[in-house]
Amino acid sequence: MKKNPSPLKSSKEALILDAALKTFKEKGLHKARMSDISKKARISYGLVYHYFKSKEDLFEAILNRWWQGLFEVMAKIREDGRGAPLELREIIDYFMDTYQDHPDLVNIFVTEISRSTANLTPKRLKNFQEFMFLTDGIMAAGQQAGVLRRDFKARYLTYIFLGALETFVSAMVLVDQKIKGNRQKERIAESILEVFLHGAGSRDKGKRS
Amino acid sequence: MKKNPSPLKSSKEALILDAALKTFKEKGLHKARMSDISKKARISYGLVYHYFKSKEDLFEAILNRWWQGLFEVMAKIREDGRGAPLELREIIDYFMDTYQDHPDLVNIFVTEISRSTANLTPKRLKNFQEFMFLTDGIMAAGQQAGVLRRDFKARYLTYIFLGALETFVSAMVLVDQKIKGNRQKERIAESILEVFLHGAGSRDKGKRS
Amino acid sequence: MKKNPSPLKSSKEALILDAALKTFKEKGLHKARMSDISKKARISYGLVYHYFKSKEDLFEAILNRWWQGLFEVMAKIREDGRGAPLELREIIDYFMDTYQDHPDLVNIFVTEISRSTANLTPKRLKNFQEFMFLTDGIMAAGQQAGVLRRDFKARYLTYIFLGALETFVSAMVLVDQKIKGNRQKERIAESILEVFLHGAGSRDKGKRS
Amino acid sequence: MKKNPSPLKSSKEALILDAALKTFKEKGLHKARMSDISKKARISYGLVYHYFKSKEDLFEAILNRWWQGLFEVMAKIREDGRGAPLELREIIDYFMDTYQDHPDLVNIFVTEISRSTANLTPKRLKNFQEFMFLTDGIMAAGQQAGVLRRDFKARYLTYIFLGALETFVSAMVLVDQKIKGNRQKERIAESILEVFLHGAGSRDKGKRS
DNA sequence: TATGAATGAGGGTTCATTCAT
DNA sequence: AATGAATGAACCCTCATTCAT
Numbered sequence: 001m002k003k004n005p006s007p008l009k010s011s012k013e014a015l016i017l018d019a020a021l022k023t024f025k026e027k028g029l030h031k032a033r034m035s036d037i038s039k040k041a042r043i044s045y046g047l048v049y050h051y052f053k054s055k056e057d058l059f060e061a062i063l064n065r066w067w068q069g070l071f072e073v074m075a076k077i078r079e080d081g082r083g084a085p086l087e088l089r090e091i092i093d094y095f096m097d098t099y100q101d102h103p104d105l106v107n108i109f110v111t112e113i114s115r116s117t118a119n120l121t122p123k124r125l126k127n128f129q130e131f132m133f134l135t136d137g138i139m140a141a142g143q144q145a146g147v148l149r150r151d152f153k154a155r156y157l158t159y160i161f162l163g164a165l166e167t168f169v170s171a172m173v174l175v176d177q178k179i180k181g182n183r184q185k186e187r188i189a190e191s192i193l194e195v196f197l198h199g200a201g202s203r204d205k206g207k208r209s
Numbered sequence: 210m211k212k213n214p215s216p217l218k219s220s221k222e223a224l225i226l227d228a229a230l231k232t233f234k235e236k237g238l239h240k241a242r243m244s245d246i247s248k249k250a251r252i253s254y255g256l257v258y259h260y261f262k263s264k265e266d267l268f269e270a271i272l273n274r275w276w277q278g279l280f281e282v283m284a285k286i287r288e289d290g291r292g293a294p295l296e297l298r299e300i301i302d303y304f305m306d307t308y309q310d311h312p313d314l315v316n317i318f319v320t321e322i323s324r325s326t327a328n329l330t331p332k333r334l335k336n337f338q339e340f341m342f343l344t345d346g347i348m349a350a351g352q353q354a355g356v357l358r359r360d361f362k363a364r365y366l367t368y369i370f371l372g373a374l375e376t377f378v379s380a381m382v383l384v385d386q387k388i389k390g391n392r393q394k395e396r397i398a399e400s401i402l403e404v405f406l407h408g409a410g411s412r413d414k415g416k417r418s
Numbered sequence: 419m420k421k422n423p424s425p426l427k428s429s430k431e432a433l434i435l436d437a438a439l440k441t442f443k444e445k446g447l448h449k450a451r452m453s454d455i456s457k458k459a460r461i462s463y464g465l466v467y468h469y470f471k472s473k474e475d476l477f478e479a480i481l482n483r484w485w486q487g488l489f490e491v492m493a494k495i496r497e498d499g500r501g502a503p504l505e506l507r508e509i510i511d512y513f514m515d516t517y518q519d520h521p522d523l524v525n526i527f528v529t530e531i532s533r534s535t536a537n538l539t540p541k542r543l544k545n546f547q548e549f550m551f552l553t554d555g556i557m558a559a560g561q562q563a564g565v566l567r568r569d570f571k572a573r574y575l576t577y578i579f580l581g582a583l584e585t586f587v588s589a590m591v592l593v594d595q596k597i598k599g600n601r602q603k604e605r606i607a608e609s610i611l612e613v614f615l616h617g618a619g620s621r622d623k624g625k626r627s
Numbered sequence: 628m629k630k631n632p633s634p635l636k637s638s639k640e641a642l643i644l645d646a647a648l649k650t651f652k653e654k655g656l657h658k659a660r661m662s663d664i665s666k667k668a669r670i671s672y673g674l675v676y677h678y679f680k681s682k683e684d685l686f687e688a689i690l691n692r693w694w695q696g697l698f699e700v701m702a703k704i705r706e707d708g709r710g711a712p713l714e715l716r717e718i719i720d721y722f723m724d725t726y727q728d729h730p731d732l733v734n735i736f737v738t739e740i741s742r743s744t745a746n747l748t749p750k751r752l753k754n755f756q757e758f759m760f761l762t763d764g765i766m767a768a769g770q771q772a773g774v775l776r777r778d779f780k781a782r783y784l785t786y787i788f789l790g791a792l793e794t795f796v797s798a799m800v801l802v803d804q805k806i807k808g809n810r811q812k813e814r815i816a817e818s819i820l821e822v823f824l825h826g827a828g829s830r831d832k833g834k835r836s
Numbered sequence: 837t838a839t840g841a842a843t844g845a846g847g848g849t850t851c852a853t854t855c856a857t
Numbered sequence: 858a859a860t861g862a863a864t865g866a867a868c869c870c871t872c873a874t875t876c877a878t
Contacts, residue, residue: 010862025326028327029327030239031239033848034847043864044865045864046851046864047862049849049850049851115319115320115324115325115379118235118320139409152400152404159376159377161409163373163377163379164373167368167369167376171368174329188365192369195365198408199404199405200370202357202358242871255875256839263873263874444745446746447745452852453851462861463861464854464861468858473852525744529744529745533743534743536658536738564829567829574818577798578794578818581795583790585793585794592747613787613826614787617826618779618788618824619776620773620774639841639842661868661869671844672844672870673871676871677841680870
């Protein structure tokens with residue numbers, strides 16, 4: 001029975017995935033050489049190909065870690081139906097939690113997929129659009145329920161929300177910032193959600209412009 | 210005095226830059242071949258090297274278009290000092306206007322620079338951080354002036370604002386969406402600023418949580 | 419006393435040889451992978467190396483099947499001394515019989531050895547030349563005995579005879595033609611020998627040009 | 628105006644083709660490395676790819692030399708209609724002449740195409756079958772005209788004829804035999820045709836068995 | 837300026853062979 | 858005897874860059 005948080009098929013496979021994750025993060029998909037990965041995993045060149053049939057395949061395997069976790073969260077969110085604010089918070093938490101455990105994974109998602117038109121294969125685009133679509137659903141439900149304003153399309157809200165979220169983690173990644181404990185994580189999550197919901201505008205005057 | 214719509218040192222140089230822009234956008238920095246660029250520019254292979262000493266150099270020249278324009282705007286903003294809301298609006302406008310004229314340029318900024326750790330040379334990082342720093346200044350001044358809330362660091366607000374903005378254009382780029390006239394541009398710009406300032410939360414209840 | 423239809427040292431060894439035979443035939447010596455062979459033999463990868471020390475060794479073992487049978491026939495022919503026509507017929511029969519039982523074996527001989535300068539190791543060349551030499555002997559004896567014309571070198575006759583024979587089986591292999599019963603086998607054998615001995619020229623006029 | 632018998636598009640292209648021809652002949656299609664070819668042509672590695680898009684493409688270009696010449700001969704033969712014996716002689720001459728000028732080319736045809744099932748792409752098979760078919764036509768016409776015996780299928784005669792021819796050149800290639808002047812060429816051509824038409828059987832008894 | 841041939845380092849992938857179990 | 862993971866040399870192909878004209 002496996003208890004390991006990353007219980008991969010074989011220890012070598014996990015080794016390779018971790019090494020690949022780091023390498024892709026450091027050099028990007030294109031500049032990462034298979035030899036870099038094998039060296040980082042301290043295994044022979046050819047062994048990588050024993051577990052993954054190509055560089056592309058290896059990259060895909062890494063992305064799947066991300067998408068699988070994300071779609072599980074999205075499914076759970078839909079089931080629970082706790083309302084837009086809490087649901088968005090769960091998305092933020094997935095990003096932040098994953099960032100704590102595998103900062104590189106979040107980085108790769110943001111840099112190589114979320115923003116890269118060059119690396120976008122049909123399959124990847126499909127995942128991405130599905131995620132956007134599910135988020136749209138949360139926004140629309142929130143508008144329906146009266147907790148989100150209706151004067152903008154749900155899709156616009158999705159853009160703004162995900163953009164803020166991505167940029168946050170992206171920026172943290174850029175400066176290799178470690179999240180210091182759950183306290184800071186809380187704080188960041190809150191700030192994103194709070195600004196998204198209530199705006200960055202000052203409430204000093206008691207009303208909005 | 211410049212009359213050329215793409216006024217560059219020589220017409221050939223402009224030709225190459227335009228071709229490079231399109232090519233980088235379509236294939237990404239890495240997958241774009243110099244031969245693709247020369248072909249798209251309808252010039253000979255070697256001529257590219259007459260004007261630009263390397264692929265990297267060509268890429269840099271393109272980015273400079275972007276940074277130069279952006280820093281000009283930032284300088285003007287600082288001079289005018291019209292307050293955070295209007296100043297942020299000017300940033301949005303620069304993104305949107307540039308997107309209208311050169312969608313690919315905005316795309317390249319977002320995909321290859323804003324989010325890519327792989328392509329980030331020290332020089333590029335410097336530009337990027339400078340831009341963040343200037344935006345921080347706007348945010349901080351807004352907080353000072355009481356138009357932006359003070360319970361979050363200026364840097365956090367910067368992340369959220371720029372993230373929302375980038376994701377918007379990034380998404381438009383992804384679907385190759387053309388902005389249909391100034392009306393739509395207005396609408397998008399407004400929605401970004403409005404949500405950033407006042408939040409996506411419904412105001413139906415007359416007050417915030 | 420051997421009872422096994424493919425009686426080899428061990429059943430696994432036979433399994434491997436058969437699988438290798440098929441694989442070499444399908445893909446050629448070079449493109450045949452050891453993994454293909456082990457897969458076809460339904461044994462593990464490494465076991466092949468338990469029985470054969472290398473791919474080359476395995477190939478050699480297969481060729482030996484062929485050469486051993488052929489040289490046995492050639493020895494028997496020499497002993498019996500039944501005259502060129504019948505002796506040539508026995509060579510044809512060896513080709514045809516082997517083709518019936520192991521078409522792939524004949525194919526490999528023709529494609530990888532008889533015509534391939536690339537795969538020709540000294541040992542293989544030696545076997546091949548020995549066979550040519552023995553055939554020369556038959557031809558020369560036939561010339562001596564007055565049943566074969568003397569106006570061409572024995573070696574020339576050897577070329578023409580073996581060429582015709584090889585091309586026949588080679589062509590049958592190419593279209594994966596199965597010999598339908600002994601009747602057809604007879605017919606083919608006859609036609610080769612008949613044309614070789616008496617020519618393709620019409621005998622309508624009762625005499626030759 | 629080009630007078631050169633091998634007037635290729637560019638001198639470099641011809642250089643590469645010649646080097647490739649030799650290399651393929653020496654090592655076979657698979658074992659020939661592109662670096663061998665470039666080295667033999669005394670050009671840089673990459674230049675080969677400037678002229679040919681792949682190893683396969685280069686190989687194809689070489690084969691085309693052969694097929695084009697052969698099909699031209701076959702077309703001329705059909706037009707002239709000089710009767711089977713003379714027509715077959717023309718085929719023999721094409722083989723012998725090409726052998727004199729480019730022995731390696733004939734070798735490659737025989738080893739890598741005529742007998743190799745492994746290297747047989749659909750396109751190559753098509754050429755080969757077309758050639759067989761055209762030869763069938765000559766044989767059938769010969770049977771019709773009463774100069775070739777009718778008791779064997781035209782296809783059988785084709786096999787025997789081409790087999791004898793191929794084996795001859797193949798054997799010459801094997802021992803790297805140079806044809807010493809037109810005299811020997813004549814002699815070889817005659818022997819092939821003569822044996823094919825009238826058989827190797829002795830005519831001492833004035834009639835056949 | 838302009839062309840495109842020429843160079844060669846680099847990197848992904850394959851696969852025969854070895855080895856630990 | 859049997860397995861299949863592990864190794865690493867080889868080799869095809871790409872493409873940025875240089876160079877002769």
